[in-house]
Amino acid sequence: MTAAPDLLKRLRTALPDGSILTDPDVTASYAHDMASFCEAGAPAVVVLPRTVEEVQHVMRTATELRVPVVPQGARTGLSGAANASDGCIVLSLVKMDRILEINPVDRIAVVEPGVINAVLSRAVGEQGLYYPPDPSSWEMCTIGGNIGTASGGLCCVKYGVTAEYVLGLDVVLADGRLLKTGRRTAKGVAGYDLTRLFVGSEGSLGIVVRAVLALKPQPPQQLVLAAEFASTAAACDAVCRIMEGGHVPSLLELMDRTTVRAVNDMAQMGLPETTEALLLAAFDTPDPAADLAAVGALCTAAGATEVVPAEDHAESELLLQARRLSLTALEAIKGSSMIDDVCVPRSQLGALLEGTARIAEKYSLTIGVCAHAGDGNTHPTVCFDAQDPDESRRARESFDEIMALGLELGGTITGEHGVGVLKKEWLAREIGPVGVELQRGIKQTFDPLGILNPGKLF
Template identity: 75%
Template sequence: MTDLRTTDLGVTDLIHRLRKGLPEAAVVEDPDVTASYRTDMAGFCESALPACVVFPETVEQVQHVMRTASELHVPVVPQGARTGLSGGANTVAGCVALSLVKMNRILELDPVNRIAVVEPGVINAELSRAAGRHGLSYPPDPSSWESCTVGGNIGTGAGGLCCVKYGVTAEYVLGLDVVLADGRLLRTGRRTAKGVAGYDLTRLFVGAEGTLGVVVGAVLALRPAPPPQLVLAAEFASTDEACRAVCAVMAAGHTPSLMELMDTTTVRAVNAMAQMGLPDSTAALLLVGFDGLDPASDLAAVGELCREAGATEVVPAADSGESELLLEARRLALPALDRLGTTMIDDVAVPRSRLGEMLAGVDRIGREFDLTIGVCAHAGDGNTHPVVVFDAKDEAETARARESFDAIMGLGLSLGGTITGEHGVGLLKKEWLARELGPVGLEVQRQLKGVFDPLGIMNPGKLF
C-alpha cells in the first residue's frame, strides 16, 4: 500500500475523490462514527480506524469507490450488517469501510422461474417474508436472520437451522453481480434452472468474504413454501446418547427439516434469559422437526428411535405454535450464552458419525482449561458451535479461552472435519485455514486472489 492512506494529505485526497462521484452524505469521516464500523461481532480480532465509511446506493457508486481505491492503492473492507463471528468485516488502518446496507432492494421476485433478484443489503428475513407472499420460500435461515444481510450471508457461505434438509446459501445463489477491485462489473452465473457454461465463478465468490470483489446483486433460487413443521424435543442423560439418536435418525432414511442440539449449559442459559421452561436438568436436548405430508407420523417414528438411543423423555409439539416456541429457544442460544460473560464462538463441522466424539472432546477441553463451554449444534449436518465463556478482564482466563478455542479446532480437524461450517475464516481462523488446506491448497487460493485483486486491496488480511 502507498502512504496515501495513512497521511492527512492522502486521506484528504481520498475523501475528495470519493465525493466527486457520491452524494455528500454517502461519505462519512467523523472518527466517532467510523470507529463504530471497525468490527463485526467476533472477539480476539484486531481492527484499526478506517479513513471513512461509505454508504453507496447504486452499483455505479460502488464502481466509483473501487476505481478510486484502486487508483490510490487504498484498501476496501466490504460490510453488511456486521453480524459475522470471525472478524471478516473488521477494518484496517486508513481503509474505506464500504457499507452496503443502503443497497437493500428486492429488485424482482419471479414465482414462475422461482427466483429473486436482490441487492446485498436485503435482510434475510425480509426476503423470506416477501417470498412467502408468493407461496415461496428462501430456505437459508441463519440464527441472525432478522438482522443479517443476504450479501453477508453470501460472503460467509452462511447456513442455518434448516440446512440439514434444504441446504446452505451456496446452493441458492444462481448468479452474482460483482464489482471487481478495479471497478469493472462482472456478471456470473445465470437465471435459468440449469447452466454449466464456463467455470463456476459464482461458487467462487460465495464464501470469499469480500476478498475477491464486492457483491452488488444476486440471483437467488426460491423453493415452494413448505407446510408448517412440527418439532419434538427429546431429553438425554448424555450427549453421546443424543448423538447416537442423530445417527439412528439419519441411518433410518428420515429427512428432518431440522435437527438441533443444545447441551445443559446452553439450555440453562436460555432458561435464565427467557424463562422458557426448558428441561435444564438433562445433559442434552435434541430438537427434531419435520414439514412433510405427515409430520406427526414422522415425529412418532423418530421419537421411538430417540427412546431406543436412551432418551429419558420425548415430547412432540402439539401444533406449529409450540414448535415455533422450541425453535425460538434454539435461536436464543448464542445471545443467552453471551450473557454469561465474554464469548468466543467456534464453528467446527465434523462428519455426523463423529459428532459424539466431537462433543465429548469439547467437554474434555472445557475441564482441561477450567472454562465454561456451552455447545449448540446443527446436529443434522454435524456443524457444532462450542461457545467458550470467559472473563475478559482476567488475563490468565482470557489466555486459556484462546487456547481452548484452538484446541477445539484442532479436535475438529482430527475427526475429519473443517474449521468452519458457516461462519467463515475472517481473521479469527487464518492460521487454521492454512493447516486445513495444506501448502498446495493455500498457494492455489492465493494465486486466485492475485487474479482478481492484484493490488491486494480487497479486504486485506482476511483468510490468509
C-alpha cells in the same frame, strides 16, 4: 485515522455527501463485526453507495490511490471478516437494499446486497415461495453478507447453505469493472463456476452488487419434537439413527446441559434442568406428526428419557425460541463468549462433544455446546470473563484445541461462520500448502493490488 484529502475529494466527485462518513466517532462504529479476539483498524472513511455505478467509482478510486477496501453488510459476522483495517475505505452495502424481482415461475429472486435476510424471506413467503438460508442473525443480516460468508442456519440439514441458492452475481471487481457471473436458469455449466467462487470469499475477490437467488416453494409449517437424554453420547447416537434411518428432518438441533440451563436462567423457559442433552427435531412434510412419531421412537431406542412432540405450531415455535436464545444466553454466563463453528462428519459428533467436554475440564472453563446436529456442525461456545487475562488466554487456547480436534475427526474449522481474521492461521492447517498457494493465485488473479479486504482468509 483521517482520510487523505485526495481520497475524499475523489470519492465526492461521484458520491453524494450523505454517502460519505468521515467523523471518526461515526466511522469507528463501523470498525468491526461481532467476532471476539479479532483485531480491527480505524477506517479512513465509510461510504454508503446506493448504485452499482457508485460502487464502481469507489473501487476505481481505491485502485488509483491503492487504498484498501473492506466491504460490509450488517456486521453480524462472527469471524472478523468485516473488520476494518487502518486507513481503509469501509464499503457498506446496506443502502443497496432493493428486492428487484420475485419470479414464482422461474423460482428466483433478484436482489441487491443490502436486503435483510428476513425481509426477503417474508417477501417471497407472501408469494408462496421460500428462501431457506436462515442464520441466527436473519432479522439483521444482509444477503450480501450471507453470500460473503456462505452462511448457514437451522434449515441446512434439509435445505443446505446459502451457496446452494446463489445462481448468478453481478460483481464490481477491484479495478471497478463489472463482472456478471452465472445465470437466471435452473442449470448452467458455461465455463468455470465463478459464482460459487465468490460465495464465501469474504469480500476478498470483488463486491457483490446484485444476486440472482434460487427459491423453493413454501413447505408446510414444521412441527417440532423435543427429546431429553441422560448423556450427550445418547443424543448423538439418536442423531445417527435418525439420519441412517433415511429421515429428512427440516431441523435437527442439539443443546447441551450448559446451554439448556443458560436459556432457563435468562428466559425462565422451563426447559428440563436435569437433562444432559436436549435434541430438537422438526419436519415440514405433508404428515409431520407421523415423521415425529418415527423419529421419537428412534430417540427412545437411543435412550431418550423423555420425548415430547409439539402438538401445534405455537408449541413448536416455543421450543425453537429456546434454541434461538442459546448463544445470547451462553454469552450472559460470564459476560463474554467465543463461539466456535467446527463441523465434523455427523458420525463423529459424539466424539467431538466428548472431546470438547474434556477440553473444558482441562482449561477449567465453561463451554456450552449447541449444534446443528444433523449437519455435524457444532458451536462450542467458550464462556469467559474478558477482564480476566488468564481466563481469556485459556479461552483462546481451548478454542484452538477444539478446532484441532475437529480436524482430527475429519472435520472442518468452519461449517458456516467463515475464516475472516479469527481462523486465518487455521485455514492453512486445514487446506495445506498446495491449497493455500492456489487460493492465493486466485486472489492474485482477481485482485492483483491486494486492496480487497486485506488480511482476511490468508
